[in-house]
Amino acid sequence: MNVPPICPLIFYRDARAGLDFLERAFGFETRMVVDDGKGGVIHSETVFDGMVVMVAGPPPENYASPAELGGRATASICVQVKSGVDALCERARAAGAVIVREPSDQAYGDRTFGCHDPEGHAWFFGQEIKQMSADEMAKATGRKITAGLEG
Amino acid sequence: MSSPFTPVVFYKDPMAALRWLEKAFGFETSLLVTDDDGNVGHAEMSFGEGRVGIGGEWGAADRIGPARMRSPASLDGQGTQFIRIELASGLDAHCARAEAAGARITQRPEDQFYGARVYRALDPEGHVWNFDQAIAQVSNADMEAASGLKIATALPGD
Numbered sequence: 393m394n395v396p397p398i399c400p401l402i403f404y405r406d407a408r409a410g411l412d413f414l415e416r417a418f419g420f421e422t423r424m425v426v427d428d429g430k431g432g433v434i435h436s437e438t439v440f441d442g443m444v445v446m447v448a449g450p451p452p453e454n455y456a457s458p459a460e461l462g463g464r465a466t467a468s469i470c471v472q473v474k475s476g477v478d479a480l481c482e483r484a485r486a487a488g489a490v491i492v493r494e495p496s497d498q499a500y501g502d503r504t505f506g507c508h509d510p511e512g513h514a515w516f517f518g519q520e521i522k523q524m525s526a527d528e529m530a531k532a533t534g535r536k537i538t539a540g541l542e543g
Numbered sequence: 544m545s546s547p548f549t550p551v552v553f554y555k556d557p558m559a560a561l562r563w564l565e566k567a568f569g570f571e572t573s574l575l576v577t578d579d580d581g582n583v584g585h586a587e588m589s590f591g592e593g594r595v596g597i598g599g600e601w602g603a604a605d606r607i608g609p610a611r612m613r614s615p616a617s618l619d620g621q622g623t624q625f626i627r628i629e630l631a632s633g634l635d636a637h638c639a640r641a642e643a644a645g646a647r648i649t650q651r652p653e654d655q656f657y658g659a660r661v662y663r664a665l666d667p668e669g670h671v672w673n674f675d676q677a678i679a680q681v682s683n684a685d686m687e688a689a690s691g692l693k694i695a696t697a698l699p700g701d
Contacts, residue, residue, distance in 0.1 A: 396546030397629045398593030401673075411698055424683075427693040434692070443546045446627065454671075456621045464613045466670065467624040470549040470596060513623065514612070526574070533576070535584055541561055541572045 395437070395444045400469060404511050405457045407433035407449035413509055414438055414447070417487035418471075418480065418517075440471065458512030468514035477519035481505040489515075497521060499532040549587065550626055551596030552670050553612040557583040560597055563667055564588060567644035568628075568637070570595070593628060615669030625663075625671035634676040638662045646672075656689040657681055 404410035411433075414420035420438040428434040437444045451457055458465040473480060478495045484507050485491055492514070493506035502518040509515065530537040554560040561583070564570040573594075574587040586597040601612040615622045630637060635652045641664050642648050649671070650663035658681035663673045683694045 394546075395627075395629065396548060396593060397591050398546075398550065398595050399627045399629075400548070400550035400624050401627060402624045408698065415698070422698045423696060425695040425698065427695070429692065441547045443548060445548060451623075454620060454622070455625070456618075456623055458623050461613075461618060461621065461623070464611045464618060465624075466553055466613055466615050466618065466622040467626075468551045468553075468596075468598075468612065470551060472547045472549075536577045536579075538575045538577075539573060541565065541575065 394442065399444060399446060400467060401435075401446035401448060402467070402469070402513055403451035403455045403457050404447060404449035404513075405451070405459055406511075407436060407447050410447050410449065410509065410511060411436060411438055413487060413489075414440075417484040417489050417507075417509070418515070419483070420445075441473070445469065458508075459510075461512075463508075463512045465513060468516060470516045470518065473517055473519050475519060477503050477505060477517055480517055481507070484515075500524060500529045501532075545592065546594070549594045549596050550624065551585075551598050552624070552626065553598045553600055553614055554668050554670075555600055555614045555616055556668075557586060557597050557599045560666065560668065561586055561588065563644065564597070567641045567646050567664075567666070568672065569640070590628065591631075595626060620669045622669065622671055625673050627673045627675065630674055630676045632676065634660050634662060634674060637674060638664070654678060657686050 411422045420440045422438045424437040426435040432450050436447045481495050489507040491507045495505040497503050501522040501524040503521050504518040506516045526537045561572050570588040570590045573589040576584040588595050638652050646664040648664050652662040654660050658679040659675040660678050661675040
């Protein structure tokens with residue numbers, strides 16, 4: 393189990409409830425919880441498919457849970473799964489996730505669903521159904537797709 | 544091993560963010576999706592084996608759901624995450640490069656009790672980037688002794 397080289401830490405008002413939800417809804421497994429001495433969590437690590445995301449809360453100064461910002465958030469998390477994206481959506485729904493995009497095939501070759509956790513963090517899960525090049529994606533989506541910045 | 548996770552962070556000006564993140568942190572734009580007007584629909588940057596997504600703020604009605612994605616610059620500097628990035632080496636030089644590019648360094652490079660040297664920077668729109676470089680392997684017991692914190696390896700009841 394590794395911490396990926398770029399790893400998000402997301403803030404919850406109630407980090408333990410957040411961790412519990414991630415386990416029930418998506419199948420994460422909590423491997424480390426560092427208590428802040430006041431009932432909160434200053435750091436934790438929870439594992440999905442061998443990789444870690446970090447959770448903490450209540451948020452310190454200059455940070456907030458989406459629940460404290462009227463549902464607004466400054467990040468989302470995309471998760472690529474190898475299989476079972478529809479079953480995962482049903483598991484998440486049963487655990488109380490708010491499904492904001494039902495499982496559907498996307499023009500760029502993934503089947504995806506999107507949901508909010510109980511504090512409003514946005515999670516998007518995708519499973520590749522068709523391998524596509526950037527050119528093929530551009531054609532299918534009508535967008536311009538490049539592999540780098542110009543100029 | 545590649546990670547299943549791509550954190551996506553949101554900006555008022557995602558194109559400027561892409562340029563700044565390349566200059567300040569050495570990220571590379573690996574995927575850029577734009578519409579006919581040149582607006583960024585979605586972008587991905589790579590840094591070593593790591594990946595991060597860059598997006599523009601979501602408008603009120605044109606996107607799914609109530610989780611409206613915003614830049615910290617639109618939320619009085621508040622963020623709902625920070626991004627931790629592992630460096631193999633050169634942490635102090637990386638910090639100097641970031642600062643020269645205009646990063647606001649909120650925590651200077653410093654050794655931490657958990658076995659990493661860490662610095663923390665704000666980008667121009669206020670996202671927090673936490674860079675760390677491993678300097679020692681520290682057991683949970685040693686971390687508890689050094690910090691006075693209590694460390695568990697599962698949620699109670701698991």
